[in-house]
Structures are given as C-alpha cells and as structure tokens.
Amino acid sequence: MRENLYHMQGDEPPRVATKRILIVEDNELNMKLLRDVLEAYGYATITTAEGAASLVLARENRPDLILMDLQLPDISGFDAVRQLKDHEETRPIPVVAVTAFAMVGDERKALTSGCDAYLAKPILLRDFLELVEKFIGGAGGQRETAAAP
Ligand code: MN
Numbered sequence: 455m456r457e458n459l460y461h462m463q464g465d466e467p468p469r470v471a472t473k474r475i476l477i478v479e480d481n482e483l484n485m486k487l488l489r490d491v492l493e494a495y496g497y498a499t500i501t502t503a504e505g506a507a508s509l510v511l512a513r514e515n516r517p518d519l520i521l522m523d524l525q526l527p528d529i530s531g532f533d534a535v536r537q538l539k540d541h542e543e544t545r546p547i548p549v550v551a552v553t554a555f556a557m558v559g560d561e562r563k564a565l566t567s568g569c570d571a572y573l574a575k576p577i578l579l580r581d582f583l584e585l586v587e588k589f590i591g592g593a594g595g596q597r598e599t600a601a602a603p
Contacts, residue, residue, distance in 0.1 A: 496593030539568035
C-alpha cells in the first residue's frame with residue numbers, strides 16, 4: 455500500500471507532479487468509466503473523443519500516458535498511434551490501446567502500429583490499474599518498487 459510506504463520514508467509527502475493521462479475514447483460511457491476510475495486513484499485526465507485532436511493534445515500537454523480507443527469517428531486509433539510514434543516529441547509517451555471488440559488480429563495490429571500495450575474491453579479495473587501503474591507508477595509519481603530497499 456502506497457500510503458504506508460510514504461510514511462516509512464518520513465513525514466514529508468512526495469513532491470512529485472500528479473501524473474496526467476490522455477484518454478482518447480468516443481464512447482461516452484467508457485470515457486466516464488475510465489476518467490472516473492483514474493481520477494479516483496489520483497491521476498489527472500485530459501480527454502477527447504477524436505483521434506486528430508489527440509495528436510494536438512499529446513503535443514501540447516505531454517501526458518505521462520495515452521489510452522487510445524482504436525475505433526474513433528475521425529481517424530482510426532491505429533493511425534493516431536502511428537502519428538504519435540512518428541513524432542519525436544510524442545514518441546516517448548507510452549500508449550495503451552483499448553478496443554471494444556476482441557477482433558482477431560487487433561492486438562497484433564495495435565502493437566505493430568506502435569502501441570506499447572493492448573487492453574480488450576470489457577475492462578477489468580484491477581488489470582487496467584495494474585497496467586497503468588506498470589507504465590507510469592501510482593498517481594503521486596512514485597513506482598511502488600522505488601520505495602523498496
Ligand atoms: Mn470507439
């Protein structure tokens with residue numbers, strides 16, 4: 455538990471910026487679910503329903519992580535990821551693909567277009583949060599392992 459680790463390190467809370475996650479999702483219910491869960495766990499979120507807008511938001515905000523729905527109304531999530539990974543400024547940002555359909559070949563396609571990980575809906579919250587933490591640590595900015603001796 456993170457709270458305990460912080461106490462073990464002393465009284466000062468860790469001085470780290472809140473981690474920011476860009477959520478690209480055109481389904482309102484899925485967007486609300488992802489945003490609510492991440493905010494409940496202390497992450498800040500930036501949201502958009504469109505692939506083209508996600509490119510601009512990623513460049514302007516440099517989020518710590520991007521969650522990319524693969525079926526979007528304008529450009530496909532695959533294309534958005536390819537463009538994110540094509541640009542030096544946004545290339546280092548990890549991208550987790552999220553897809554509504556367990557389409558055969560989607561995972562492979564997601565990974566070859568540059569996604570760092572793939573998550574199929576319906577999303578299991580525990581798996582989802584574990585994946586987020588794996589890439590960027592807890593919301594406070596410290597990976598749990600950073601506190602280990
Ligand atoms: Mn969609």
